[in-house]
Amino acid sequence: MTYERCEHCGNETPPWDTIRSDSGDGSYELLCTLCFNARIAESNGFTDFENVRLDPIRIIDCHGESHQFHFQLRLLGDRIALDAFELRGEIPAGYRFQLIGEADDDVLVLLGRLVEKIRRALSVTHIDFRERRIIDCTVRGRIEWDESQAGHMPLVVVDGKDISWNDLGRMLMSMEGWQFRLDIADPSEEL
Ligand SMILES: [Zn+2]
Incomplete structure (x- = not known):
């Protein structure tokens, strides 16, 4: 899988951790999530925003199968979107969850709520795939x-x-x- 270079910090970044950002003059820049958030926070004056990269975690489903969730935290105006997803290669696939919060919310509290949401979803099975x-x-x-x-x-x-x-x-x-x-x-x- 090809990583992409953030046009601001120059870091090689997996595609799921990049955002195409409108640079204001009609062109688009490819930014890593951290650089994207820093730009939004600066232009909106959100000095309290916690611009963090969250480590992936494993959660076990009701069949004992382990699922690794990656996170992307995006600052969208005065709200934040926290996404959790599994990867197939470097492409998000499988379970996917989202939580929306306010820009000054405590990110770890949101993460805790999202993990609870994932646990609730993984405790239920809807389809018997064998039958x-x-x-x-x-x-x-x-x-x-x-x-x-x-x-x-x-x-x-x-x-x-x-x-x-x-x-x-x-x-x-x-x-x-x-x-x-x-x-x-x-x-x-x-x-
Ligand atoms: Zn960057």
Whole structure:
């Protein structure tokens, strides 16, 4: 996987830890997350903002499987977004979680809340992947795009695993005639 060079500090950075930033004159600069945050903090006068890089942590799911979560903390105006995600190679894949806070929030408190959120999510399984069926009557997951379908069809990520739209459809066929409700929520909401 190719690392990219931050145009401000010059550090070689994995792609998930870079942000394309509008430099104000119509062009874009590739910055590492720390340089991006420092720029936003300076232009908004947020001297209290804790611009930290958080170390990855491992969390065990309800089947005893270990998941390594990486973090990205972004200052977005007067709010901060804290993302936790797994990587496949250097590409975010699998479980993904987000928390939104205020610019002056204690980052370690937010991290604690995000880890609790991850633990709650990893304590539940929705799909039996061996029998390819929905375990109960609820499925929670994330909508992604399916590369193999040129992005025309969704790929859903449930229990941290990719499921094609077709496979999800097959699983639903064991419930033919039943009703369903489709709720969609933004990435920081808890389902
Ligand atoms: Zn940098």
